[in-house]
Amino acid sequence: MPDDLPHPSRAEIRIEAVLHALADPMRLHMVRELARLDTSVACGSIDLPISKSTRTHHLRTLREAGVITVVPAGTTRMTTLRRADLDALFPGLLNGILAAER
Amino acid sequence: MPDDLPHPSRAEIRIEAVLHALADPMRLHMVRELARLDTSVACGSIDLPISKSTRTHHLRTLREAGVITVVPAGTTRMTTLRRADLDALFPGLLNGILAAER
DNA sequence: GTCGTACTACGATGACTGTCGTACAACACC
DNA sequence: GGTGTTGTACGACAGTCATCGTAGTACGAC
Numbered sequence: 190m191p192d193d194l195p196h197p198s199r200a201e202i203r204i205e206a207v208l209h210a211l212a213d214p215m216r217l218h219m220v221r222e223l224a225r226l227d228t229s230v231a232c233g234s235i236d237l238p239i240s241k242s243t244r245t246h247h248l249r250t251l252r253e254a255g256v257i258t259v260v261p262a263g264t265t266r267m268t269t270l271r272r273a274d275l276d277a278l279f280p281g282l283l284n285g286i287l288a289a290e291r
Numbered sequence: 292m293p294d295d296l297p298h299p300s301r302a303e304i305r306i307e308a309v310l311h312a313l314a315d316p317m318r319l320h321m322v323r324e325l326a327r328l329d330t331s332v333a334c335g336s337i338d339l340p341i342s343k344s345t346r347t348h349h350l351r352t353l354r355e356a357g358v359i360t361v362v363p364a365g366t367t368r369m370t371t372l373r374r375a376d377l378d379a380l381f382p383g384l385l386n387g388i389l390a391a392e393r
Numbered sequence: 394g395t396c397g398t399a400c401t402a403c404g405a406t407g408a409c410t411g412t413c414g415t416a417c418a419a420c421a422c423c
Numbered sequence: 424g425g426t427g428t429t430g431t432a433c434g435a436c437a438g439t440c441a442t443c444g445t446a447g448t449a450c451g452a453c
Contacts, residue, residue, distance in 0.1 A: 204391040205315075205317070205319060205366045206314055208313050208388070212311040213307075213440095215441085216307070217307060217310075231399090232399080233399065233400080236297040239402085239442075240442075240443055240444080240451065241399085241400070241401090241445090242442080242444075243441065244400090245400065245401060246442080247441085248400095249401095251439095252428090253440090259450090261400095262396060262445080262449045263399090263450060264399050264451065264453070265398090265450095266400070267401080278388035278391060279388060279391055280383070280386070280390055281383025281386045281390075282383065282388060283384045283387070284382070284384075284416095285381035285382055285384025286306060286310070286381060286382035286384060288381055288383075289306040289381055289432090315410095333429090334429080334430070335428095335429065335430075341411090341412075342412070342413055342414080343429085344414075344431080344433095345412055345413070346430090347431060348410085348411070348428065349411085350430095352410095361411090361418090364398065365421070365429090366421065366428060366430075366453050367428090367449095368431060373433090391446095395452100395453085396451105396452085397428085397451090397453100398425105398450085398451085398452100399449085399451100400447105400449085400451085401438105401446100401448075402445100402446085402449080403445090403447095404444095405443085405444090406441105406444100407440100407441085407442085408441085408442100409438105409439085410440100411436085411437095411439095411451085412432105412435100412436085412438100413435085413437105414433105414434095414435090415432105415433090415434095416431100416433085416441080417431080417432075417433100418430085418431075418432095418450085419428100419429085419430085420427105420430105421426100421427090421438080422425100422427105422428100423425085423426080
């Protein structure tokens with residue numbers, strides 16, 4: 190299962206990068222959707238009031254922070270929340286964020 | 292016990308503001324120290340390689356986000372982590388962040 | 394091959410922000 | 424009162440970043 194795009198390993202994930210990635214409303218919304226759906230999802234399937242290029246930018250930020258995994262699959266890319274890694278490194282963090290009402 | 296400085300009420304605390312406040316390394320360090328000491332602390336007692344004005348700026352950011360409480364006390368100001376509020380709103384978030392090794 | 398789809402790359406831009414220095418205010422102590 | 428300590432206010436500045444449009448690449452279907 191080759192992985193084109195660079196992802197940080199679990200050990201390389203830094204808390205400040207994760208927090209910074211999650212601090213943006215658009216990215217937070219993406220993460221919430223990914224958590225709700227709980228599966229891999231095509232990049233573009235989460236609808237947001239932003240342009241395609243901005244979406245790409247946010248996906249890269251999340252990927253480089255170690256929050257999501259992005260794997261090419263034909264013309265699209267499948268996106269997955271790295272819940273196991275995040276829970277292992279920062280237990281409770283993700284649940285705490287998702288617990289926030291809206 | 293009058294409270295000069297404006298603080299958001301528990302209901303007004305927004306997750307994005309909290310995450311944004313915690314995403315900065317200096318502010319994260321302050322919060323870690325406050326959590327470790329687990330009491331009110333004079334503003335200036337946490338030593339950081341930054342100027343006084345920058346420290347003030349960070350303290351305001353944390354206060355306005357609802358992460359800390361700041362109460363004037365003579366010539367200094369006592370700073371407290373709003374752990375109860377944060378735990379109630381985002382259970383696990385704070386512990387997850389503090390669990391991060393360094 | 395040609396088309397359409399899905400996404401990226403690049404450059405631009407406006408806004409935000411972390412940093413600082415200086416000047417100022419409030420308080421405690423002499 | 425005067426002095427020192429502690430922190431704020433304000434303005435400046437450089438760096439970051441969220442946003443966009445345009446152009447380009449990769450893949451699947453026809």
